[in-house]
Amino acid sequence: MSAHRKSKQRYAVVAAGCTAVVLAVTGTVTAAGAAEPHGRDLARQPLAKGDGWGAATTGTTGGATADAAHVYTVTTWAELKAAFADGGAAPKIVKIKGTLDADGATCADFAADGYDFDRYLADYDPKVWGYDKEVSGAQEDLRAASAVAQAKAIKTNVPANTTIIGVGKNPGIVGGSLQINGVDNVIVRGLTLESPLDCFPQWDPTDGDTGNWNSEYDAAVVYNSTHVWLDHNEFTDGDHPDSALPTYYGRIYQQHDGELDIVKGADYVTASWNVFADHDKTLMIGNSDGAAATDRGKLRVTLHHNLFKNLVERAPRVRFGQVDVYNNSYVGKVDYAYSFGIGFESQLYAEKNAFTLPKGMSAGAVLHRWNDYPLTATGNHVNGKPVDLVAAYNKDHADTPLREGAGWKPTLRGHVDPAKSVPRVVARGAGPDRLR
Numbered sequence: 001m002s003a004h005r006k007s008k009q010r011y012a013v014v015a016a017g018c019t020a021v022v023l024a025v026t027g028t029v030t031a032a033g034a035a036e037p038h039g040r041d042l043a044r045q046p047l048a049k050g051d052g053w054g055a056a057t058t059g060t061t062g063g064a065t066a067d068a069a070h071v072y073t074v075t076t077w078a079e080l081k082a083a084f085a086d087g088g089a090a091p092k093i094v095k096i097k098g099t100l101d102a103d104g105a106t107c108a109d110f111a112a113d114g115y116d117f118d119r120y121l122a123d124y125d126p127k128v129w130g131y132d133k134e135v136s137g138a139q140e141d142l143r144a145a146s147a148v149a150q151a152k153a154i155k156t157n158v159p160a161n162t163t164i165i166g167v168g169k170n171p172g173i174v175g176g177s178l179q180i181n182g183v184d185n186v187i188v189r190g191l192t193l194e195s196p197l198d199c200f201p202q203w204d205p206t207d208g209d210t211g212n213w214n215s216e217y218d219a220a221v222v223y224n225s226t227h228v229w230l231d232h233n234e235f236t237d238g239d240h241p242d243s244a245l246p247t248y249y250g251r252i253y254q255q256h257d258g259e260l261d262i263v264k265g266a267d268y269v270t271a272s273w274n275v276f277a278d279h280d281k282t283l284m285i286g287n288s289d290g291a292a293a294t295d296r297g298k299l300r301v302t303l304h305h306n307l308f309k310n311l312v313e314r315a316p317r318v319r320f321g322q323v324d325v326y327n328n329s330y331v332g333k334v335d336y337a338y339s340f341g342i343g344f345e346s347q348l349y350a351e352k353n354a355f356t357l358p359k360g361m362s363a364g365a366v367l368h369r370w371n372d373y374p375l376t377a378t379g380n381h382v383n384g385k386p387v388d389l390v391a392a393y394n395k396d397h398a399d400t401p402l403r404e405g406a407g408w409k410p411t412l413r414g415h416v417d418p419a420k421s422v423p424r425v426v427a428r429g430a431g432p433d434r435l436r
Helices: 018-028 077-085 117-123 138-154 389-396 419-429
Strands: 071-074 092-101 155-157 162-174 177-181 184-189 192-194 202-204 212-214 220-223 226-231 234-236 260-263 267-272 275-281 283-285 301-304 307-313 322-326 329-331 340-342 347-351 354-356 367-369 376-378
Touching: 071 077, 077 092, 077 155, 077 162, 117 138, 138 155, 138 202, 177 184, 329 419, 340 347, 354 419, 367 389
Parallel strands: 071 092, 092 162, 155 177, 162 184, 162 192, 177 220, 184 226, 192 234, 220 260, 226 267, 234 275, 260 283, 267 301, 275 307, 301 322, 307 329, 322 347, 329 354, 340 367, 347 376
Antiparallel strands: 202 212
16 A cells, blocks of 8 residues: 555544444433523424425424434444444434544555555556546456445444434534435434545546546435435535645546535435535536436425535536525635536526625636526526526527526425525524534
């Protein structure tokens, strides 16, 4: 294993017997129904009626009805995994105290015997391998095996009928990936979620004209799940921004995937008052043009009062879904590419959002047309002024215009603020510190 790999982010090895550890911790749980300051028990607060797609049909209550035996306070990654595994399908509340460090081992600890990154670089150098075929062979097989070991350590599956909430000072997760997979009724609130670093990105010489490094792991991913509320969290790259990553074969050695993905048949999701910061490919809704069998008629998502700060793209990129994006604040910098990606069969409705773009950047940059599908964009502001986003885009892209009219109108909304006040309202209210 080459030396630069050992210095990368550390990843947790989950100890055997972790269930016993967390059961010991549950002896200090908060009693069921105990009130938070000001008379509110935020851990038992459901998503309000009418608050976005997450409030549709049965609504989203998470672990609001959990009994005292299924309320946990956890302080380690192992305890979090054990709390999720304990109690079967019973409603549960998991309170995260402090920062759970899912990165307690070096990348070398996950590497399969015989994997050598320097050898990998030599074997698949485009000067040797070319750009016409995907990589294969011994080092690629060992890289894949190493990735499996890392995934086992840093992923954790969130059960149905669960509320995860941060308590105390600076609660969060570093280097872990919350998998909300095949379940119903989950709430995640009040956490700082630092994106995992992929120890073993794959080189794909066929990705684009000059290849790309592709990585796995989102801070959180929602797939094949329903009724999910993500509220007052912060998604960030933390101490490992893309600008700190090295370059190989002339391409950034990309160790980040997205901050949040909502994919593979997910439905009825509300994401509110979160901060998404300092990332490239941030938020994807629908992951494949070929997923009509699982995604068509689903991927109904509401994004409101979120702060998207210093991002490059995908805020969000949309396929298939009826996605309602209103009252979000976007702050771009010089490497800003776009916010709204119009993808296959997307039905985006974007209203009263506010964009702060670098001086001289066209308002048409807010949109990117991946496929020719219509959207509704109304009442949005760019740099403090009302802008017709579709008209601005079409002015810049006369040969590939976008069509107006998403074909539906949102009915599930809470309070809607005027676009001119959105930057101030969101700055004052978004993020985990504003929940407590």
